[in-house]
Structures are given as structure tokens and as C-alpha cells.
Amino acid sequence: xxxxxxxxxxxxxxxxxxxxxxxxxxxxxxxxxxxxxxxxxxxxxxxxxxxxxxxxxxxxxxxxxxxxxxxxxxxxxxxxxxxxxxxxxxxxxxxxxxxxxxxxxxxxxxxxxxxxxxxxxxxxxxxxxxxxxxxxxxxxxxxxxxxxxxxxxxxxxxxxxxxxxxxxxxxxxxxxxxxxxxxxxxxxxxxxxxxxxxxxxxxxxxxxxxxxxxxxxxxxxxxxxxxxxxxxxxxxxxxxxxxxxxxxxxxxxxxxxxxxx
Numbered sequence: 001x002x003x004x005x006x007x008x009x010x011x012x013x014x015x016x017x018x019x020x021x022x023x024x025x026x027x028x029x030x031x032x033x034x035x036x037x038x039x040x041x042x043x044x045x046x047x048x049x050x051x052x053x054x055x056x057x058x059x060x061x062x063x064x065x066x067x068x069x070x071x072x073x074x075x076x077x078x079x080x081x082x083x084x085x086x087x088x089x090x091x092x093x094x095x096x097x098x099x100x101x102x103x104x105x106x107x108x109x110x111x112x113x114x115x116x117x118x119x120x121x122x123x124x125x126x127x128x129x130x131x132x133x134x135x136x137x138x139x140x141x142x143x144x145x146x147x148x149x150x151x152x153x154x155x156x157x158x159x160x161x162x163x164x165x166x167x168x169x170x171x172x173x174x175x176x177x178x179x180x181x182x183x184x185x186x187x188x189x190x191x192x193x194x195x196x197x198x199x200x201x202x203x204x205x206x207x208x209x210x211x212x213x214x215x216x217x218x219x220x221x222x223x224x225x226x227x228x229x230x231x232x233x234x235x236x237x238x239x240x241x242x243x244x245x246x247x248x249x250x251x252x253x254x255x256x257x258x259x260x261x
Contacts, residue, residue: 003050005102007183010041012099013054016092018192024079024087025062031071031078033062036194036203040132043180046155047166048138050179057119057129063194063206070209076118085114133189137180146170 017039025035037058045051058078062071089112096102119128144152144165151173157164168176182188194203229238
């Protein structure tokens, strides 16, 4: 189902997950307001088999727009994972069943898993999310060999946390990677709630409220941008742009090239 209609299923996964998390936040005693979160769509497991899921990172705080109050969870886990799994399963199946061109399988697992982890505060939490944000399907360094039409790559087993090697025929290896190519135009990274682009002013108000309350915000180091350079293959010195020389080819066809030194 997911492979035949990936765009619809991925969109349903985002839509349902967002609604579930917002409802849980409003009903939570320690929160009772709006929350913000960022989600990253991931389509494979460590063996690179097809396994679509979404990683979300959620700050342990909320904002009640009516009372103009901040709420903070004192626990390392915002919501009960078992309740999340049950509600998410029910709503997702209802969403997919309402779409006329999607046919659900005859049998589905009765128990779905929602994994909740405490990933720290501030930079450690962002570092956790970046692993899924900037890492491709299979880095080149993980490919061990390509011999006699057999491709081998290593991965870390999720159960034993040990390195293992998987070998596949070249055609099967290509399909293993290509099945994770997302539909054109699909956004795999999305911000919601207080972290969305429309809430920039509200975030500033919340930061001001926290500053008045004595919260300390870490200062980000200034990002230094450097220009890319290309070295001369002869003298190994950095080449500089000098200009553009244009000359006419036959049949009125123009050509141009850069002169560098």
C-alpha cells in the first residue's frame, strides 16, 4: 500500500500524528496548551529495508493562548507511549480508509509501537534530530565492496548494537536504495505548532516571558561564511576570476568561457 501510493500515505502519517500530539498536549495536566514540534520522515531501518516512520522532537513545554501562561512537563516523557500507539493506529487507519483509491490490507498488526525517548535539552536534542535530517539512505563509507555483481555494506544491528554486513546482487541493491526516493515535491521535514514559521512573533513573546522568569538562553556562536576556492592543477594556488571571453563559432553559434589565473 505504502509503496504503491507513497505520497498519500506519507501525508496521512504527518496529518494524523500532528492531530494526535496536539490533542494529547491539550489534555495533559502539566501542559494544557499548544506545543511545537519538528518531524522528519524516515523510510528505512538500519538494514535499509522499507520501513516508513517519522521522528519527532518536542520541547517539554506548552503555551496557553487564553491564559497567556507557560506550561512545563516535569517528566522525561510527555505522553504515555502505549496510549499514543493505540490512538495513532486508530486514527491513521480511519484516515486511510476514507480515501477511495487506497485499499487497506486484509490483516494488520493489532499492536503498533510508538518509541518515546528522552534526548536531552538544547543542543543534544538538536543533534539527535540532525542524524535523521542530514544523513542519506546509505553513506558511501558504508559500502564495503562491489565484486562480481554483489554489493556488500555494513550496518549496526538495532538489537545487538554490533556491526553486520549485508550482501545483495547489484540489481537488488539498487532497488533497495531507490525505493526510498521520495515523491517529487514532498517535504520530509516539517515544523508544527509553536515551531512553525507563522509563530515567530509568538516565540519571541515566549522567550521574553522566560527571560523575565530568569531563564538563561545559550548564545549561538556566530557563523563564519567562507568562500569556496579552486586550486590550479599546475601551481596548486587558488584561482581567481578574471573575466569572460566571448568568441563566435561557425553558423552563428556563440560560446563563452571564463578565464582564471
